[in-house]
Amino acid sequence: MHTHISTEQISLALDRRLSPQEQADAREHLTGCPTCRQEWDAWHVLGNRFAQAPLIGPAPGFVQRFEKRLQQRRAARRGLLGGVVLLTGSVSLWSLIALVGLIFGVSWVSAHPAWAGSVVQFAVRLAHTLQPLTVTLRLFINGLLQIPTPVLSITLGSGLLIMAVIWAQLVNWQRGRLSALPG
Ligand SMILES: [Zn+2]
Structure with missing residues (x-):
């Protein structure tokens, strides 16, 4: 050979x-x-x-680093959940406060007609002071009412969508900040 x-x-x-x-x-x-x-x-x-040669094992501290990463990810998820809870919680809290205020206001006005009169007067005066604003608002509402319904719903829908996207971006940013935290 x-x-x-x-x-x-x-x-x-x-x-x-x-x-x-x-x-x-x-x-x-x-x-x-x-x-x-x-x-x-x-x-x-x-x-x-x-x-x-001994079997090549994971580098020292690998397990600890992995655990830490896992904890950070869990914390980020908790933060996301917390944000959602906070948003829905604050929305329902403010609606509750507004409702309670409305009930109190209505009962107070019906119990004090004279005071109610001055409140109305005050409101009218305020409206006069803010007339440019109310005119603008009325024009805006009139304009809204004149828009055909499909266009209006599309506009409102896209507005809501944009709000949702902004909210998602905020949550994402917050999550990124949380997972980047040391310790
Ligand atoms: Zn040879």
Whole structure:
């Protein structure tokens, strides 16, 4: 056999994955060929070194870092949930306050008609003071009423959508800030 043994064959021989005949041929070539013998020895030494090397485990602190990352992710999720709860909570709280105020106001006005008169007067005076504003508001409402219903609903719908997107962006930003927190 005059052709040298390929590196692949040496590797297979070291792993004992050659057929008995191939193994015998390789051994025979190795005894008579210093070039292949040298390569074989080199691979053999390398193979022994790999076998003796301890198993490569995770870097020190890997588990701790992983746990920390997990905790941060959980905290971020809690923050997101907290934001949603806060929003819905504050919305319902303010509607409750407005409702209670309305009930109190109505009962107070019906109990004090004279006071109610001055309140109305005050409101009228306020309206006069803020006339440019009320005119603008009336024009705006009139304009809204003149818009065909589909256009109005589309406009309102896209407005709501934009609000939702802004809210999502805010939540996302808050979440990103939370997960970037050290410690
Ligand atoms: Zn050879």
